[in-house]
Structures are given as C-alpha cells and as structure tokens.
Amino acid sequence: MTLGQHIRVFICVVVMGCIVGFVLNGKEIETDSPYIDYVKAQQWPFNEALHIADVFDGHYELTYWEYFTARNGEHVVQFTGTNDEQQDIYQFIVEKDYTGFLIGAVKQNNILLPPEQKWSFVKTLTNKKASKSGEFLAGI
Template sequence: MTLGQHLRVLICVVIMGCIVGFVLNGKEIETNSPYIDYIKAQQWPFNEDVLIAEIFDGHYELSYWEYFTARNGQHVVQLTGTNDEQQDIYQFVIEEDYTGFKIGAVKQNNILLPPEQKWPFVKMLTNKKASKSGEFLAGN
C-alpha cells in the first residue's frame, strides 16, 4: 500500500473510533434487558435459519451480553466474546419500537474494524456455525 492509502485507512479508523466512542458513551449498562432477549431471538442476517443467540452459543469460551442507551438515544446491545487471547465485541443497534436492528460497531482485540473488514469478519461466524453443524452454506 502506498503512503496515501495508509493515511486514508488511518483517517477512517480514527473517524470510526470517534463514532464508536460516541455510541459507547452510554448512560446505564444492564445485563438483563428485553433488548438483549430481542436480539438473541432475531434471525442471523446472513442465514435466516439461525438465530443470533445460536451463532454465538459455543463460539466463544466466555461471552457477556449487555444493554445500554447511548448518549444519542440509541438502544445498543453489546456482546463481548473471548477465546484464548482474542476478544471480539459486537454492537447491535435496535429500533425504538423493536421493528428491526442493525449491526453497529465490531471490534477485534480492541481494534475497531472498518466496514470493509467488518462484514467479512461477521459473515465468517456463519461459516463457522455451519461447519460445526456439518452443513455447508453456498455462496459464503
């Protein structure tokens, strides 16, 4: 990569870090919330036959779900999963009336993944879940 490309990536990472910092600055953290239950019961966006809870169940040695309201009023469910020396953080931003959600910030070992790395990383969970169950997901 050229120096200019490195600088563009660095600038994108800094901007994304500021955005995540803004979202992470929540008011109150809860570990038992209807928002957590809602996210766990939703279909995995990359394989509608699997629920979000099923994707993460057994994937991490330790997992921790929490909910908070961000400073900007967004409802955020965050999963922190740890395997060996790797820690992954996934944020799910939920619509006010439970009509949907989006996958927000994703961090790997405290490094915020930019979109071009985030989506392949998140989709990889679908492949790992499929390989554990003996299925093969075409197109992934």
C-alpha cells in the same frame, strides 16, 4: 474574601460540576433487558436458520451481554465474547419498538473493524457455525 478563599470556592464549584456532569451523562448498563432478548432471538445475517445467540454461544468460550442507551438516544445491545486470547465486541443498534436492528461497531482486541472487515468477519462466523452443525452454505 481573600484570593485563597476565592480559589477554594472555584475549585469546589468545578469539582461539583464534574461530578454532576458525570452522573447526568453516564450510561446505565443493564445485563437483563428485553432489548438483549430481542437481539439474541434475531436471525444471523447470511444464514436465516441461525439465531445470533446460537452463533455466539457456539463460537465463544466466555460471553457477556449488556444493554444501554447511548447519549444520542440509540438503544444499544453490546455483546462481548472471548475465544482463546481474542476478544470480540459487537454492538447492535435496536429500534425502540423492536421492529429492527443493525450491526453497528465490531471490535477485535479493541481494534475497530472497518465495514468491509466487519462483514467479512461476520461471514467467517457464519461459516464456522455452519460447518460445526454440518450445514453447507453455498454462495458465501
């Protein structure tokens, strides 16, 4: 084989390796999943009378839910909501057996919020939803 043929074979092997790697590592996204239903039905932090779906549906004009399994095996439900010109993304990490969940990453306009700002923002949504429904939340 000539040097040019060796180079062509090498390039083909690299390209095929990249394609196979992408397919094997890619996450499959679902928009209809029991994990999504589970998260929507859970109680909103700081107000057990509210469900997650109720808070998001009342605050955001455009909403999108999706589920995927992260590369580390975690079950992730991601909510994307747009209100005016702001886009917020929430990631919920769900236990495999539906026994619990955590609020993971929260982004505002593609900026990841640190934990203190994340919880402050969650409280703000709680107060907005409560004020629309006529509730008063003491101590928040």
